[in-house]
Amino acid sequence: MVPEKLPAWLRVYTEKISSLGVFGGNSANHVLVNEYKAGEGIMPHEDGPLYYPTVTTISLGAHILLDFYLPVDQESLEEQHQVNKTEEQRHVFSLLLEPRSLLLLREDLYTSYLHGIRPVTCDALSPRVANLEHCHAHPDHMLQRGTRVSLTIRYVPKVLKTSLFLGKGRKLREM
Ligand SMILES: O=C(O)CCC(=O)C(=O)O
Numbered sequence: 001m002v003p004e005k006l007p008a009w010l011r012v013y014t015e016k017i018s019s020l021g022v023f024g025g026n027s028a029n030h031v032l033v034n035e036y037k038a039g040e041g042i043m044p045h046e047d048g049p050l051y052y053p054t055v056t057t058i059s060l061g062a063h064i065l066l067d068f069y070l071p072v073d074q075e076s077l078e079e080q081h082q083v084n085k086t087e088e089q090r091h092v093f094s095l096l097l098e099p100r101s102l103l104l105l106r107e108d109l110y111t112s113y114l115h116g117i118r119p120v121t122c123d124a125l126s127p128r129v130a131n132l133e134h135c136h137a138h139p140d141h142m143l144q145r146g147t148r149v150s151l152t153i154r155y156v157p158k159v160l161k162t163s164l165f166l167g168k169g170r171k172l173r174e175m
């Protein structure tokens, strides 16, 4: 990763989150801005070793359900007779990410589960939403999705010491 100064408006948030000590005393140096329109999602995945052990996400605009899944290989080790489970069968629980909320993804959530967002326009809440008691939504609610912007804020320990320029006037950019 090539380091570049974060814009001032983002530094407000990266510094605030870093001051909580969630990056082990380091300051966040990587921000991914994603926009999801209603009906858009992201496939179940793990964030991998680059950002280990902590990923933080600010949700803005609209809510979303972040779904957690058992990875296929772990499941097949535990239950060798059921190697062909569907994604739905591997779904373990979800978290309701409300607008203006901060998610800290670490420990088991980082290492033992995949996370993803279903590409739907409406979320039915259920007891599988593990943080409902801390949210404003009622368990029986159907929540219509709107446009959500997420700021995924992380600390990447390994960055290049110098900036890299690609051709005339074109700079490889990481926020
Ligand atoms: O937008 C989100 O809340 C999740 C994004 C995500 O999982 C990722 O970029 O790795």
Ligand SMILES: [Fe+2]
Residues within 6 Å of the ligand: 045, 046, 047, 115
């Ligand atoms: Fe992710």
